[in-house]
Amino acid sequence: MSKILPFKAVRPARAYAGLVASRPYEDYKDEELRAQLEYNPYSFLHIINPGYKFQHEIGGEKRFGMVKNRYLEFKEEGTLIQDKKPCYYIYKICSREASCCGIIAAASAEDYEKNVIRRHEDTIAQREELFKDYLKVVGFNTEPVLLTYPDNPVIDELLESIMATRPEYEFATYNKERHTLWKIEDEANIEQIKSEFGAMEKLYIADGHHRSASSWLLAKESKEQNPDHTGEEPYNYFMSYLISESKLRIYEFSRLIKDLNGYSKEEFLIRLDEWFRIENRGIDLYKPGQKHHFNMYLDGEFYSLFLRNTNYEFTNSLSKLDSYILFEKILRPILGIEDLRYDNRIEYIHGRNDLIELKTRVDSGEFAVGFGMLPAEIEEIKQIADENLTMPPKSTYIEPKLRSGLTIYEF
Structure with a gap:
């Protein structure tokens, strides 16, 4: 049975959400990346490209440490805040072609090890180790693994009812996408979601095989180094975006x-x-x-x-x-x-x-x-x-x- 839990997300204060959110780093061409870094001081790109502050290219473990420093600065300045109680999060994306919504939650590294979370791609050991080391230094993960599950009318009905309320964030982007996020903090709703996923015998990785493998390596290493390990520590989980199978869009x-x-x-x-x-x-x-x-x-x-x-x-x-x-x-x-x-x-x-x-x-x-x-x-x-x-x-x-x-x- 799968273990999918709420967590205390660190996220942008409401006023900054559209400015902080960025596309994946590798999606930006050089000129667009420079423009974002120069004209948007709130962009998350400043965290993952920390050398820009000093106009200097930085690589290796030194970069990992500076990523953490930029992240702490965003928290100290109040650009990023942390929720006080564990929540699930509904994230909806509407584009010109389609719309989809799913749940952001913490998935179990043990489920990955036991093949409850199933994979269909090979991973490269060197990349797994590199990202594991990165996660260990910076202490956070911002790119959820995309997991998929069979269509579930109970979850669908619950999401629809919550999405009828005021969202935490709603903003549009230059490529004509609309992004909306809701918090799920009601205990009854949390327990219902936890129960529905708990009844699922298996989930599937749609995208993020290296991220999930690296998170499992980090959990394994952290467990070995922690004599007081209980299994409930945050390193035993990794952030995921769970979406029903019918809402996935698969291209060749x-x-x-x-x-x-x-x-x-x-x-x-x-x-x-x-x-x-x-x-x-x-x-x-x-x-x-x-x-x-x-x-x-x-x-x-x-x-x-x-x-x-x-x-x-x-x-x-x-x-x-x-x-x-x-x-x-x-x-x-x-x-x-x-x-x-x-x-x-x-x-x-x-x-x-x-x-x-x-x-x-x-x-x-x-x-x-x-x-x-x-x-x-x-x-x-x-x-x-x-x-x-x-x-x-x-x-x-x-x-x-x-x-x-x-x-x-x-x-």
Whole structure:
């Protein structure tokens, strides 16, 4: 049974919420980042980019310490405050395309260890250790792990009733999103939410595999170093955003490859013919309409690739995943891409960007060929996690993406 608890969030004072909240650091281009740091003294970017105060680039553990210092300054100045009692938080995001809402809460690191919280992606040990060390120094977490659970009418009804009341925050952003946050502090509501999640046998990580792994490493290390460990210390939990499965938005990643691995166009198409039925679509912006169909852009033309089921054997849930089929039958054996994370011959476009970008980047000569597919479905992701299998890197691009700095978890 899953253990999902309320916590005492550190968060912006009401007047500063829209100014403090920022997109994830890596989303900013250099010029936009500089503008935010120069003209918005309340931006959370000042905390995670602490060297700006001294106009100096700072890295490594020295940066970790300065992140903590900037964070303490925001608290001392009253920009950030802490709730006096544990709460759950409803966070709703409305964009031009869709809206979603979920619950910000503390998830159990022990549940992660025991596979109650299930994962579908591999993590890199070096990144896990680095982020664990970062968390240990700064003492807080501001990027929740995105967890998903089966649609639950009891939780839905409770959220709707609370969202009919005045929110704690409501603000809009330049990309025409509206962000709203409510506190859940009524004891009866808290107990109901705790009970509903407690009855769930498993939850699934939708996004944030490295963050959850690092949080578990921190909990394990802290436990070993604390002779008075009880299991209730804040380091035993990590901040999560829990959203029902129907509210997730799952996109695919297209693949761009820089060369044909020594093959001519004709030789390459002949190699593909072994596993796929190929149709030339010309200049039509073709996108596949069903699973195990792929689109390919090569030499100014689109192609449809239909997997030959008579040749391919489905052995488990992973073997049915389109990103796996693409890797196993094209990228690795024909194009020589062995490492999807680090090979500099491959790049990715997430599915929110359309076929025009794929076409443009191939037409520019930067890439020789591009491939696309349909997004994975939530049931595929769950089944792969249930079978303790892992998807290839960049198999899913999942939204919502949350703003940093609206709720912070201290340990």
